[in-house]
Amino acid sequence: MPDDPWADFHDHERVVVARDPESGVAMVIALHSTVLGPALGGTRMNAYADQPVPRAAAYADAMRLARAMTYKNSLAGLDHGGGKAVIVVDPSTRTPDLLRAYGRLVSSLDGAYITAGDVGISIADLDVISETCRWTTGRSPERGGLGDSAILTAVGVLAGMRASVAVTLGRDTFEGLCVAIVGLGKVGGRLAQHLTDAGADVIGFDPDADARARIADISPSVRLVDSLEEVLAAEVDVLSPNALGGLITADLAEGTPARVICGAANNQLASPGIADVLAARGVTYAPDFLVNSGGVIQIAQEFIGGTLEQARVQAEGVFATTLRVLERASTEGVTPVTAAEQEAEDRIRHRRAALGGVV
């Protein structure tokens, strides 16, 4: 947590800090950019109880995550800027009234921000928020939503992996490739299934017994191992982080046998400089914010009344974008992270110019 709560306030357009008068719960909405369109991004519910200054940590989180959404949405080709919100409360204490109050806060922004789910907010919560806010997406099919976004997140990651494997290993199929998956939850589990269906050898780890049982049932050919160390040390072609952030430490970057790293987890690199370590070793790191956009593509389609099939086609587009980013990285001698950021910024710059610099 930074000493200065505003340290992450770079070039954000707007940060709204409010309090629900009934419960006293603080809420933060950070709009990083609306150049490409209304800011789109999830709402996180967390008390930040483990942080020395919980509310400052919440501001910092909202601002950092909003900025990341600007990049993700731009690369995904969406006409949306980046925004993110935090409701500063322990999710176990949430009430429908609090969610409705939050919906009213989002409504007060008049469409500048469209909210969806993030850690601590479920599809059922979004259904409640939508009662007071029409700028809500990621709802249940019963409420006109497209359901679990992990389905298309896995599709996008697979597409990004296919491009990374083609560029790095010169292979246009997963047949016979070895892939290690860390985290076999909603995204990782589906990815494991896609990969085994495509003929890859998959080795996986998840500490959760239910997740392991599900995989053993759906994809029995996945080799489950007992520890994180074991899955990270496995001789594989591809490593796919699909659990928490920060998995790729300096030590792992120096030692991983994998030639490609590509997964859905947000903020995979423990520090930015690790992108250089990986590039120097010839390991292709497909940036998380480039390949994990299938979910936001799905909720963007839902918001305009599109279908899951339309969203799926768009999520497959991660393949072409990843090829373009990796080619740019190679041509310009920069890391894929830098190339992806430049691609995202180029699109925003062009749009800003087309709008006459008024946004």
Ligand code: NAI
């Ligand atoms: P999930 O909660 O369904 O799955 C995460 C899995 O990781 C769980 O099964 C958990 O037991 C496991 N896990 C926890 N600690 C672990 C460890 N040390 N080693 C291995 N496994 C561990 O979450 P989901 O939806 O599959 O998301 C996975 C990642 O992808 C998260 O970082 C999420 O932020 C990111 N993501 C997800 C999107 C989505 O649409 N679900 C969209 C974009 C990013």
